[in-house]
Amino acid sequence: MSMYRQLWFAIILSTLIALVGSLFASTISSRAYLNEQLRMKNSDNATVLALSLSQKNIEPVELELIVASLFDNGHYASIKVLDPAGKTLVERTAPAEQSNVPNWFKQWFPIQSIPGQAQISNGWKQVGTISLVSQNGDAYQTLWRSVQEMFAALTISGLIACYLGALILRRIKQPLKAVIDQAKGMTERRFIITPESSVPELKQLSTAMNSTVVLLKSMFAEEAERLETLRAQANSDATTGLSNRNHFISQLQACVEEENAPAGSLVLIRLAELASVNKALGRNKTDDLLKKVGQLLAIHQKHLHDGFAARLNGTDFALLFRREDAHTVSQKILVEIQKIFAEETESFTIYIGYGNYEFGITPGSLLAQVDAAVASAEATGSSNVHESAPLNIEHAPRSAEEWTKLILRAIEQNWVKLAYFPVTKSNGELIHKESALRLMFGGEWFPAARFLPIAERLGLTEKLDLIAIKLALEELNKASSDKEIAVNLSARSIQSADFRTRLKAILQSKPAAAKQLWLEVPENGVFANIDAFRMFHSDIAPTGCKLGLEHFGRQFDKINLLHDLKLNYVKIDGGFIRNIESNDGNQAFVKGVCHIVHRLALLSFAESVTSEAELSVLNQLGLDGATGPEVGRQFPLSE
Incomplete structure (x- = not known):
């Protein structure tokens, strides 16, 4: 396809995108407005009707007559009155409205008429609850008419834009084609001098291209040779040809x-x-x-x-x-x-x-x-x-069998412990203690980062996760412990039905401590195994543990799954936190994440805070808390 046609295509496509985008945005906005109006109308009408009914002691027959009279006006899809016990006293439901709005339009842009509810009372005594839903036929008609008018206006605008684009392209087609041919020649190592265009902007481009061609023509051969020489000198040994x-x-x-x-x-x-x-x-x-x-x-x-x-x-x-x-x-x-x-x-x-x-x-x-x-x-x-x-020992060469023996020996000898790090609010108030498993090898305690990747390859993560849970519950069971503890679990562990069964039994054995336990799983492991996490939640939720995601934000496109996972909190990945004080984009992202998760009734924490400047900015973004080296320095855990 020629550049001229590509430009034509770009104009048409951009116009079409603008048309569709504007039409879609306008439709969504109008639908949201109509939804809100219907909701407010339902709520206001229900409130007014409830107030009028509350001013006098109404008998059931009179109540039914009033509801029937109101319903017969044809403005409502349904009216229902329930007594305090939830029993239906009066109910009227209208058949679906007939309109000339296409069904496909209603399916793509549904207008929800949210029921309005209000309490009917007699003095301090609750008589019942009234719930009513307005007809949405007029709203569909208004939305459909708005879409038609907007489509006509945008279509006319698009045609005018295409016509103007055709005039402009017709004028620049020939000089532009010459520049294109010149550029193609350069890619094929052919150096073409083109006549200068009469269009001022293209004339500058032609002049610059011709100058570039002259320069490249004289430099290309020697530059290619020099680059090859430099490559060999930079990476290779001259005598052997091996890398240097x-x-x-x-x-x-x-x-x-x-x-x-x-x-x-x-x-x-x-x-x-x-x-x-x-x-x-x-x-x-x-x-x-x-x-x-x-x-x-x-x-x-x-x-x-x-x-x-x-x-x-x-x-x-x-x-x-x-x-x-x-x-x-x-x-x-x-x-x-x-x-x-x-x-x-x-x-x-x-x-x-x-x-x-x-x-x-x-x-x-x-x-x-x-x-x-x-x-x-x-x-x-x-x-x-x-x-x-x-x-x-950290760098000792070791087979898989030797690693297995080493980790299992540490487990058998009880050379295990948990290290704790604070997760605090902005004022330093401790929310919970984040734990990390440690194993002793050769008399030295080693962090989880050293042995967990190997343990995962050897299939030992389930054992280690259960040990971490037991240690955390023992700490929580102490009379002096009044702070909650978070434990990280491997995504592979929660996929195992046996692990889930054993974990549930451990938690049920210490029900009071279990309610103070926070369990978190890496985001990528959860989103890659949604069904396994749902089963994990089903097994563990009755014990009262809080469940959350760590390293959250890397797969933000799947945030729509959060509401279905029944979580309690998320910990935003440290990659978005590092140097956030100088990154406006990450500040906006973290603030947006907090807004969304808070609307889902979740808590949000920041991971890996390494500096006072980061912590200062995070305190202004709506986070519920933070953890990391800087948090530990400012608010150390008391022994």
């Missing part, structure tokens, strides 16, 4: 700092006697040997899962990979490099160190750890492969 140190460090950071990245292995290779070989064989021959080493590592890079090879300096090489036994790979590389150098020299020493890594370790710590393994191999005085010693 800077590129390797960037890749290593991505491997160890991305929370979702799986564990892997790092191998460092040191060619100890390279200087002697260079002296004996000469630079060119030594470079040939290094190229062969580079080709060898490139082959391993290709065949290993997520393999990445690099030359770090003159003598050191590195290899990153996942899902392979690092010791086997290191031994194989040692043998292959020895074969390469055996062709040119009788003896050559190679030292290799390797280590495993996972999320949480810093790149510097990992490099130091594996470099120490290389030094350990170097201390033997002969070609060797050494495994790095873990810096501490």
Whole structure:
């Protein structure tokens, strides 16, 4: 499709969108107004009628006659009078009104006539309740007529806009086509000089384009060559063709700092006697040997899962990979490099160190750890492969079976506890204590972030969640405890029927403490498993626990599901809170969220408040409370 036709299409489409949008907005606004008018009318009429009936002692027969007389006027769809016990005394209902408004229009834009209700009394004694609903036929007629008039007006406006657009496009079509052809030529590396347009604005564009073409024509070839050279210099080692140190460090950071990245292995290779070989064989021959080493590592890079090879300096090489036994790979590389150098020299020493890594370790710590393994191999005085010693238990290489044993041992030995953080109002009043599970490994308490991702992969989250619930209930059961506690549950746990049954039994065993317990589940886990959460709510709600969502706001498009989840509160994700004092958009978003959830009778809290400035702004946005490091500093929990 030509640009001219696209512009035509854009004009027509924008006009159509404006027409439909304006028509829809106007219809919705009018319908809302009519709904409100009907509601007010019903309420006012019910109140007036109730007052008139309350001024005298009316017998049932007289009441029925009054209602019948009022109903026969034809203004009401139904009138009903109930006694204080809820028994119907009088009821009149009219058949559906007939009108020329299409049924599809009524289905798309329904007008709800909300019943008006009022109490009928005799002195201080309640006689009954009157409920009446007005006919909505006139409202539909008014709305339908308004839509027709608005559609006619907008259609005429749209036709005029299209006509004016045609005149403008006709004038600029030829020069615009020339500029388009020139732009296409540039994308195809053809540099076209076009005549300047007589249209002032397009003349400026033509001049600028011609100047750009002249400049690009002289610069393109050399720029392409220079960029290719810079790319190679920036990321590659000139001798071996492998990635250089800077590129390797960037890749290593991505491997160890991305929370979702799986564990892997790092191998460092040191060619100890390279200087002697260079002296004996000469630079060119030594470079040939290094190229062969580079080709060898490139082959391993290709065949290993997520393999990445690099030359770090003159003598050191590195290899990153996942899902392979690092010791086997290191031994194989040692043998292959020895074969390469055996062709040119009788003896050559190679030292290799390797280590495993996972999320949480810093790149510097990992490099130091594996470099120490290389030094350990170097201390033997002969070609060797050494495994790095873990810096501490947190970074110890561990199989799934070993992790399972470690976590289960901590559970069996009762090396578990809860850490508490305050959730407070703006004045510092404590709302509840947010808890986080801790496990002891090797005499040190570790936060949940270290072991929960692994526990989830191993299917141990249900055990850990139940332990956290038991610890929280024990704390709440203490005579000195008068503050409520929140516990985070895994989305995977609540999907298990067995977990829900066991949790319900635990809560029912301590009914008083259960009423002080707040249970929260990550938003993404709830919205991804709505049916499971509904069953979870059905099982747990009778115990009196409060239920909420944490990390709320990431899937804000599903907020319409909140009213159906029967929640008590939400905790707004820290991503919307961080630096909120300088982000007007997030301020408006958080304020809007608070307004919506409050209308749903939910509480709203802010997560991860890290600064006084954030807390100060949040206090002005309508939140019910906040939690995070800054809240803990300003309002620490008393021991």
